């Protein structure tokens with residue numbers, strides 16, 4: 561299994577000085593979900609607890625708005 565390259569010790573959102581995670585910012589959110597639409601664990605992304613909470617909320621909302629796929633709905637062929 562190949563290792564992911566974006567593993568980081570620091571919270572990206574803190575680095576970017578993000579105060580509030582916006583669910584409409586799906587390009588940013590997409591970095592924190594897998595291809596299957598699952599949330600990437602914070603030990604992988606290095607996200608701090610505060611931002612991880614906000615991310616979880618934003619991702620949930622983005623899914624509801626159809627900006628991100630639901631877990632398990634996305635089927636890959638081949």
Ligand SMILES: [Zn+2]
Nearest residue numbers: 571574608611
């Ligand atoms: Zn943070």
